[in-house]
Amino acid sequence: MKSHPVPIIMYHSVRPARNPKWVYSHLTLELPYFIRQLEYFKKNDYYVASLDEIIAHKKGIKSLPARSVCLTFDDGYLDNWVFAFPLLRKHGFRATIFVSPEFILGETDVRPNLEDCWSGHSDTAALVSDGFLSWAELQEMQKSGIIDVESHTMTHTFYPITDQIVDFHYPDDFWIWLKWNADKMVKPFYMTQDQEGLVSFGTPVYESSQAIVARRVDEDGTLTNYIVNYVRLHGGAAFFSRFDWRQELFSVSQQYTKQHSVVYKRETETDYFLRLKYELAESKQIIENHLSKPVSYLCWPNGGWNEDTHAMALHVGYVATTAKGSSNVFDSPDPTRLLRMGLHQVGESKTISRLFVTYALNAHREVWPYAQLRRLLRQVGATPILKKLLY
């Protein structure tokens, strides 16, 4: 018998308001929306399933109620501990958090959260929620039985894959992964520290892709040094206030490469394989060691995966990954694949956001006429507003 699809919701950060200074602020679901969604699940008798139950359901071992949903959080943001965890506990729900060990803090103390405010020990305004979770907080959440911690690979980064320059590092840009790759020890602090000194202004940004699928191509450093030096001699950070700075750097780099040979080193198959092993097996092992529990699920950062990496993940012991099947299916019968959906903040009014949640959940559950409506919307084409409704 075919099991009915259960929507697996993908959240990231949950906090009172988006932080406009954070480069990924669009990943925040603001608290009023999150609370309304939890209340919606409660009011509409949704059963909140774990990933283990989803797999058992797909395999036909366990049957889940028609109205079921599964909640997941990516990246391991501190606000998951500060806001999401207390609210989930309050509603009697549970969730999975996918973390990348390179972004976890080694701290042994847990920071104040909403529960401390409810008990009068802290003030909501005083809660700190920028940054990433610590192992202590993950341990406490795992121990509670409310949160299950799973893997989001080790690095969650991007690497250059060709010798094509697409941009240059400039002040406050969104090429955050340049800094992540420059010093992995300080990655968990990129939201809270000024890390501008880690990468020199003018550093070329090459065509790149997600670490998992990238075949790295690394420049020998000669061109980078030349451009960085050029920027330094022409005002440093102030150089980027020129309106045509980008054009100027492209032409400086072209002139340099005409006269000098720059060597690019392509990663060998062996090196790629070892890197994948680090991403998949090492992250699993580290989380298992810290939390004393099996890690069975893998979430691909930025959706970067292919059939080979999915097979390798299963080979190193994962039960399932967030690998999709064909792009047109909303749920895969394959129990090794977890298809997820976003539940974005749409509309200021409570009615509009309730309608959106109703539509999105029912469409994913293949309920008439919502599923048919979504197919229709897909055919019409993904204009920006429709795109929000489609996924």
Ligand SMILES: [Zn+2]
């Ligand atoms: Zn992520």
